[in-house]
Amino acid sequence: MGSFACTQCGVTFEVERRPGPKPKYCSDECRKARNAAYYAEKHRLEYAPRTSIRYVECEFCDGLFVARRSGGIVRACRKDDCQRLLRNARMREYRRRYAEKHGRALERQFAEARTDGRHRRRALLKGAHVESVRISDLVARDGWSCGICGDLIDDSLEWPHLMSKTVDHIVPIARGGAHSLANCQLAHLTCNSRKQHVVIEEVDHAGSSSESAGSPS
Known part of the structure; x- marks a missing residue:
């Protein structure tokens, strides 16, 4: 005979020793009660409401x-x-x-496509001629020089930095200019803003204009 403590009720009980695991419960009622409590707790944890206010x-x-x-x-x-x-x-x-x-190269391609699409929409609303003009096309043709002031443009600068790169229309779209490679050039943001809606010949070499600063052409 051996003495054991019931896991459910704590009562000490005696049973005859036999091979195998030690008995945990003094009766079937304690075993069933222990199993019921175990599965109730498991159900509460696994199937608890996932939505709470x-x-x-x-x-x-x-x-x-x-x-x-x-x-x-x-x-x-x-x-x-x-x-x-x-x-x-x-x-x-x-x-x-x-x-x-x-990588930044693919992101730059998307940025150029967004800029080109914005200018294309403006030109289409004015009824002007429209082509696909990317900054990479202007760089391949003219390099990184500003078409208004002639100074170099720092490629690492991003909008809205005043010296960042923008697409300038030599004949502005507001004055009937086309969005084409022949009518576009690179320019600093500040130079493009000063130029406003003025034809390039009306602007001096420093990029100043008689008109006040406004939106890029």
């Missing part, structure tokens, strides 16, 4: 809103402005990670 502070308007999602990161409330800012932030983060993974 909690209050989260919006990162863009500092207001509180109810977030019904336990997984992921909830950063913005349901206001249109906050959702727009959230989409923009996610896109910037996606572009940053994409550039880190695939």
Whole structure:
């Protein structure tokens, strides 16, 4: 005979010694109660509600809103402005990670395509002639010199730096100029802004104009 303590109720009981594992329960009722408690706890952990209501502070308007999602990161409330800012932030983060993974060359190609598309739309609205003009095409033809002031353009500078590269239309689109390779040149952002809607011959070598500074041509 041997004495054992019941795992469920703690009562000491005696049973005849036999090969195999030691007995844990004094009766079938204790064994069933222990198994029922075990599976109830397991069910609670595995099938717990995945959706919980909690209050989260919006990162863009500092207001509180109810977030019904336990997984992921909830950063913005349901206001249109906050959702727009959230989409923009996610896109910037996606572009940053994409550039880190695939290199800056591919990201630069996408940036050139976006710039070309913006100028193409402006020219089409004016009814002007439209071609595909990329910054790489202008660099291959003219190098990194500014078409307005003649100084070199630093390729490492990005918009909105005043000395960053932009596409300048010799005859501005606002005055009927075409978006074509023959009518485009590289220019500093500040030179292009001073030039505004003036034909290149009307601007002096320093890039100054009688008109006030405005949007790039």
